[in-house]
Amino acid sequence: MNDMSSEGYVTEDGRKIGGTLMEMKNITLRFGGVKAITDISFDIREGEIRAIIGPNGAGKSSMLNVISGFYVPQEGEVWYKGARRPQMRPYEVAQQGIARTFQNIALFEGMTVLDNVMTGRLNHMKTGLLSQAIWKGKAEAEEVANREKVEKVIDFLEIQAIRKTPVGRLPYGLKKRVELARALAAEPSILLLDEPMAGMNVEEKEDMSRFILDVNDEFGTTICLIEHDMGVVMDLSDRVVVMDYGKKIGDGTPDEVRSNQAVIDAYLGVSHD
């Protein structure tokens, strides 16, 4: 059905998917004697929604942590934008245009929603300490310019009303949305979402799914997400990587994955009759 040559392909709903943006080559990650990830390779193409699924403890979050620079794999290479990525600290990865959200919300509780989302712009704000201290002129202009970008994201995610509310006061679902806003504000090349719908009710899940699709559609952002809700994953994603016990057991479109026997056995369950 889909032509998956390196030049990219066109999805069923007519979105154009570009070439490879990021490629994981034979990643192996060990914690002492425990192998969290064993020899996994997959790629993420420009503009697609890529999902990583698998049962608990399959190594999905570890994979995301490898991508975002938290973990350094013992073996394997990460290729990004056509070049091998040297070992780097998480903040350097972020500066390269990779933003992420966390499974357990990692917002700055003492700051307002607006300030939290503004932190997403930090990589785009370059004025020095001195001009910031003086404020008038360069720093203020930069602040206003970035505020405009942030307000667009705030509009997009429909969180205008809570703009000046301290994050600590918000309910869970909104916090998730604010975290997505912070990641989006960075205008990332790749957006990593670690279980964006965990702990949400059906309506919140629907909202979040819509936002993810809209983000991909409107900004063309490449998205790599981990999710447990199979229905959501199969609906949202263009291609799916399936992991189990740190190994890759399937890779392909949702339909291909759904019909893959190994995946059915490992993830969707084996019938014991």
Add this chain to the structure above:
Amino acid sequence: MFYREAGDYKTTYQDDNQTFPIKFDRYRYYFVLVVAFALIPFMLNDYWVNAIFMPFLIYSIAAIGLNILVGYCGQVSLGTGGFMAVGAYACYKFMTGIDIWLGGVQYALPPINIFFSVLLAGGVTAFVGVLFGLPSLRIKGFYLAVATLAAQFFLVWLFNKWEWAYNYSASGQINAPERFVFGVPVTGPNTEAWATYLFCLVFLTIVAVLARNLTRGSSGRKWMAIRDMDIAAEIIGVNPLKAKLTAFAVSSFFIGISGALFFSVYLGAVEVGEAFGINKSFLVLFMVIIGGLGSIFGSFAGAAFLVLLPVLLKNVLVSGLGWPTDLAAHFEFLIVGALIIGFLIAEPHGLAQLWRVAKEKLRLWPFPH
């Protein structure tokens, strides 16, 4: 009723980013500035300046400095006294003219104007602060507090032993010579109350504005991000070492200025162990905690609280109730301590939080909702 933002619409982000977005607040701020600069200098006498205004102004600078480090960046420091000492001694060297021995030849710099001496002293302290801030990348919380405690003791020891720092004076003290700003003496024995007051006020105003600008911009957000969750801060692209070190630098810069003023303008003569001991570190830390962590206003409030309270108590106990001075002095400690504890139980987020709550209430007053 008078205190509301309804109808006060902001049409630009500039307006929305103001320090005082509510009109009433803004006018009150201008009013305070006018009173502080144009009215108070004419009403001062020596007692008011020495007992209240001077310590308040100088400790406010120190509290703002420490608040940037502890309140905004979340790095606990007990080295404030030591950093103030660096500021004081650096200022002393700059205002008396630095002498350097290089290859057996002595080079002596001419004395620098007191205003710039104070600024340069802040710069030197910033450098020292960064040095002692380096461990903050690896150690956090109480352990960092202990590391900065080492800075406190080391610096006091250094200025006791290092003769160059106190110009080889026999007493080991440093004495501020007479120095002028626009022909008016601000240090030395012949100063006038209003001149020293204004000199410190200018510095406090500059420091407060700079601190506010830094904390509302991207630097402030980096610091607060590190404070609230350092892992998340790193993942959005904040270099933790850089953010922490800039916090140490800015904080120490302000603390250095306060130390320089404390020595040169306020005390005039300083013995390092006495003036800049561990007590000073705790005093400024208490100011920051009582005033409110992460709030510029809180720094002022905390400094005012801890400067005014003893004076108030003394007046009440000695002048009002007729207690003997020594008894009153000891009771003062008890009462201040008890007040601090009681206060922190009632409002752990400090005076700034009280102020915030009061403002929210006032916005709705006289309606309950």
